[in-house]
Amino acid sequence: MEFVTLNNGVQMPMLGYGVYQVTQEECEKCVLDALDVGYRSIDTAQSYFNEVQVGNAIHKSGVARRDIFLTTKVWIEHYGYEQAKASVLESMEKLQTDYLDLCLLHQPFSDYYGAYRALEDLQSEGKIRAIGISNFYADRMIDIASFARSVPQVNQVETHPFNQQTEAKKYMDKYGVQIEAWAPFGEGRGDMFTNPVIAEIGSKYGKTVAQTILRWHIQKGVVVIPKSTHRERMAENFNVFDFSLTDEDIAAINALDKAESSFFSHNDPAMVEWFVKMVEERKHQHDSSKEKKNW
Numbered sequence: 001m002e003f004v005t006l007n008n009g010v011q012m013p014m015l016g017y018g019v020y021q022v023t024q025e026e027c028e029k030c031v032l033d034a035l036d037v038g039y040r041s042i043d044t045a046q047s048y049f050n051e052v053q054v055g056n057a058i059h060k061s062g063v064a065r066r067d068i069f070l071t072t073k074v075w076i077e078h079y080g081y082e083q084a085k086a087s088v089l090e091s092m093e094k095l096q097t098d099y100l101d102l103c104l105l106h107q108p109f110s111d112y113y114g115a116y117r118a119l120e121d122l123q124s125e126g127k128i129r130a131i132g133i134s135n136f137y138a139d140r141m142i143d144i145a146s147f148a149r150s151v152p153q154v155n156q157v158e159t160h161p162f163n164q165q166t167e168a169k170k171y172m173d174k175y176g177v178q179i180e181a182w183a184p185f186g187e188g189r190g191d192m193f194t195n196p197v198i199a200e201i202g203s204k205y206g207k208t209v210a211q212t213i214l215r216w217h218i219q220k221g222v223v224v225i226p227k228s229t230h231r232e233r234m235a236e237n238f239n240v241f242d243f244s245l246t247d248e249d250i251a252a253i254n255a256l257d258k259a260e261s262s263f264f265s266h267n268d269p270a271m272v273e274w275f276v277k278m279v280e281e282r283k284h285q286h287d288s289s290k291e292k293k294n295w
C-alpha cells in the first residue's frame with residue numbers, strides 16, 4: 001500500500017474501498033470481503049445508511065481497528081454545530097468505534113461552518129484524526145480553507161479520466177488540501193471500462209482498464225476509493241501496486257479529460273433544490289428510524 005501524509009501529519013492509504021450504493025443486506029459481507037482482500041481503508045457516510053453494517057464487518061473481521069482507516073461523512077440535515085457533533089458521535093456508535101480516521105462534510109450546503117466547527121472540536125478532543133470536506137468546488141474550498149480555524153485535510157470530489165479536476169486540484173495543492181476521488185471510474189459512465197485508449201495502455205502491463213485508471217489516479221497523487229460488490233473486482237482493483245505508468249501513458253489519459261461532471265453540477269440551482277428536497281425526505285426517514293431505534 002502507498003500512503004499520503006495529510007497536512008496535519010496523519011497517514012492515509014492511497015487506495016480504499018467505498019460503500020456508496022452498497023445495500024444494508026450486502027454491506028457486511030462486502031466489507032468483510034474487502035478487508036480479506038487486503039483493503040485497510042473504508043469510506044462510508046451517514047447518508048449511505050450502512051454504517052451499522054460497516055461497523056459489524058470491521059468488528060467481525062478480526063483486523064485491528066488501528067490498522068483500518070475509517071471514513072464517514074456528515075449529511076446536510078445534521079449541519080450546524082450541535083447537530084453535527086451529535087451525529088458524528090452517533091455514527092461512531094453505529095461504526096462501533098471510539099474514533100474516526102477521517103470525517104468529511106458531505107456537501108457544501110446549509111450551515112457547513114457550524115458543522116465544520118464541530119469537526120474541529122471533535123478533532124481537538126481526539127475523536128477524529130483528520131477532517132475535511134466533500135463536493136466543495138474551488139470557490140467553496142478556498143472560502144473554508146481561508147476563514148475556518150483550520151485548513152481541511154481532505155476534499156473528496158468527483159474525479160476520473162473524463163472529469164479530472166485539474167484546475168480544482170491546483171487550488172487544493174496550493175492550500176495543502178488532499179484530493180480524494182469519488183467515482184474514480186466515473187461509475188463506468190461514458191463506456192469508461194471499455195475505453196480503447198486506457199485499454200491499450202493497460203494491455204502493455206497486463207492490466208485491466210480499471211487497474212490502469214486507479215494507477216493513473218495514484219501516480220497523480222489522487223486518493224481513490226473504488227466500489228464493487230464483487231470480490232474478484234475488489235481484488236482486481238486492489239492489485240495496482242506492481243506496475244507504473246510512464247509520463248507518456250499519463251499524458252494520453254490526461255488527454256481524455258472533458259473537464260465536466262459525468263453526474264451533475266453542485267452549482268446548478270435545480271440540483272441545489274433537489275438536495276433541499278432530499279434533506280427534507282431523509283430528515284423524516286431519519287427521525288422515524290430513530291424513534292424505532294432499529295439500528
Ligand SMILES: NC(=O)c1ccc[n+]([C@@H]2O[C@H](COP(=O)([O-])OP(=O)(O)OC[C@H]3O[C@@H](n4cnc5c(N)ncnc54)[C@H](OP(=O)(O)O)[C@@H]3O)[C@@H](O)[C@H]2O)c1
Nearest residue numbers: 018019020043134182183184185186187210226227228229
Ligand atoms: N462524496 C460523495 O459525494 C460521493 C459520491 C459518490 C461516491 N462516493 C464514494 O466513492 C466511492 C466510489 O464511487 P462510486 O461507487 O460512485 O463509483 P466507482 O467506484 O467509480 O464505480 C463503481 C462501479 O464500477 C463497477 N466496478 C468496480 N470495479 C470494477 C471493475 N474492476 N471492472 C468493472 N466494473 C467495476 C461497480 O460495479 P459492481 O459493484 O457491480 O462490481 C460499480 O458499478 C463510493 O462507493 C463512495 O464511497 C462519494
